[in-house]
Amino acid sequence: xxxxxxxxxxxxxxxxxxxxxxxxxxxxxxxxxxxxxxxxxxxxxxxxxxxxxxxxxxxxxxxxxxxxxxxxxxxxxxxxxxxxxxxxxxxxxxxxxxxxxxxxxxxxxxxxxxxxxxxxxxxxxxxxxxxxxxxxxxxxxxxxx
Numbered sequence: 001x002x003x004x005x006x007x008x009x010x011x012x013x014x015x016x017x018x019x020x021x022x023x024x025x026x027x028x029x030x031x032x033x034x035x036x037x038x039x040x041x042x043x044x045x046x047x048x049x050x051x052x053x054x055x056x057x058x059x060x061x062x063x064x065x066x067x068x069x070x071x072x073x074x075x076x077x078x079x080x081x082x083x084x085x086x087x088x089x090x091x092x093x094x095x096x097x098x099x100x101x102x103x104x105x106x107x108x109x110x111x112x113x114x115x116x117x118x119x120x121x122x123x124x125x126x127x128x129x130x131x132x133x134x135x136x137x138x139x140x141x142x143x144x145x
Contacts, residue, residue, distance in 0.1 A: 067122070074119025074127040078112050081131060085109025085138050097145050104141020108134040 089105035111134030119127030 067124075070124045071120055071122055074124045074131070075116045078114075078116025078119055078127060078131055081112040081134060082109045082116060085112060085134070088138065092145070100144045101141050104144065105138050108136075108138035108141065110134075111137060 085105050086109045089102040089109060092105060093102040111130055115127040115130035115134060118124075118130065
């Protein structure tokens, strides 16, 4: 017998667990920073590549501006369609429509919300397709009425 009790080893185990969690948090934050650094490097490479192709740096900067505008447009459109879908869902929920109608509007709104998130992160093509799918789900739900 070693003479140890559970209370003797408990704090050591807890500290070790906390140390592992702290290390994992540091690794996660480092991964996020590395990801951001890669995105920044890609943006700089696009600008540099545009300048190397005989185009001026203004065109490269314009490309980065277009990408930023696309992210804002996808995020804003997704948020707008999400709010419209939720409003329609609430309006149909209070009426005499079948339960599938407000559910379809709510599902379409959720898809549009996902599209807004993806669009804000720069995944504008996927966001566009999700906006189309979300709108189609809402339109299909309207046909159930």
